[in-house]
Amino acid sequence: xxxxxxxxxxxxxxxxxxxxxxxxxxxxxxxxxxxxxxxxxxxxxxxxxxxxxxxxxxxxxxxxxxxxxxxxxxxxxxxxxxxxxxxxxxxxxxxxxxxxxxxxxxxxxxxxxxxxxxxxxxxxxxxxxxxxxxxxxxxxxxxxxxxx
Numbered sequence: 001x002x003x004x005x006x007x008x009x010x011x012x013x014x015x016x017x018x019x020x021x022x023x024x025x026x027x028x029x030x031x032x033x034x035x036x037x038x039x040x041x042x043x044x045x046x047x048x049x050x051x052x053x054x055x056x057x058x059x060x061x062x063x064x065x066x067x068x069x070x071x072x073x074x075x076x077x078x079x080x081x082x083x084x085x086x087x088x089x090x091x092x093x094x095x096x097x098x099x100x101x102x103x104x105x106x107x108x109x110x111x112x113x114x115x116x117x118x119x120x121x122x123x124x125x126x127x128x129x130x131x132x133x134x135x136x137x138x139x140x141x142x143x144x145x146x147x148x
Contacts, residue, residue, distance in 0.1 A: 009128075010124075010127065011127040011128040011129055012127075012129070014121070014124055014125075014126065014127035014129075015078075015127055015129040015130075017117070017121070018075050018076055018078060018121070018126065018127075018130070019076050021072075021075060021114075021117060022072045022073065022074075022075040022076030022077075023072070023076065024072070025068050025069070025071060025072030025075065025088070026068075026069055026072035026073055026076070029068045029069075029072075030065060030066075030067075030068030030069030030070075030071075030072050031069060033061075033064070033065035033068060033069070034062075034065040034066060034068075034069040034070075036065070038058050038062075040061065040065075041057075041058045041059075041060075041061030041062040041064075041065060042057045042058040042061055043057075043061065044057075044060075044061030044064050044065060045057030045058055045059065045060035045061030045062070045064070046061075047060075047061075047064075047094060047095075047098045047103055047104060048060045048094065049103065050094070050097045050098045050101045050103045051094065051097065063087075064091050064094065067084075067087035067088055067090070067091045068088070068091060070084070071084045071085070071087050071088045071091075072088075075088070075121075077130070077131050078126035078127065078129070078130020078131050078132050078133065079130070079131040079132055079135075080132070081121075081125065081126040081130065081132050082122055082125075085118050085121055085122045086122075088114075088118050089115055089118045089119065089122070092111045092112070092114050092115040092118065093111075093115065095108070095110075095111035096108040096111035096112050096115065099111060
């Protein structure tokens with residue numbers, strides 16, 4: 001196996017994708033929302049009206065902000081990977097619905113593109129270079145070579 005093939009694997013590609021998208025969600029989208037506080041969360045949570053949900057806007061807004069910020073961190077680390085992606089997918093569905101309905105300015109393209117990426121990552125898994133993989137490898141029982 002050549003050196004290029006050794007590091008240029010699907011696992012490496014998934015790692016690069018996880019880190020790139022995760023950084024974007026933590027620092028570009030999630031940080032401003034999560035540190036914006038209850039007033040910003042309430043405004044964000046108002047977007048749930050598009051689904052007919054009008055109660056607890058602050059709670060919904062916090063959950064959306066946390067899914068982007070914490071979900072982005074977990075995505076980068078490959079930790080609790082699929083649950084984090086489930087929250088990110090739900091957030092992107094709400095964002096896309098908000099854009100389509102006109103409740104949020106702009107087109108739904110970014111939200112639908114990210115939803116597509118998150119679904120693809122759900123199907124592939126976090127890859128070998130992730131904390132989920134490391135954790136699973138450590139928790140597997142090892143058998144001794146000379147065990148009778």
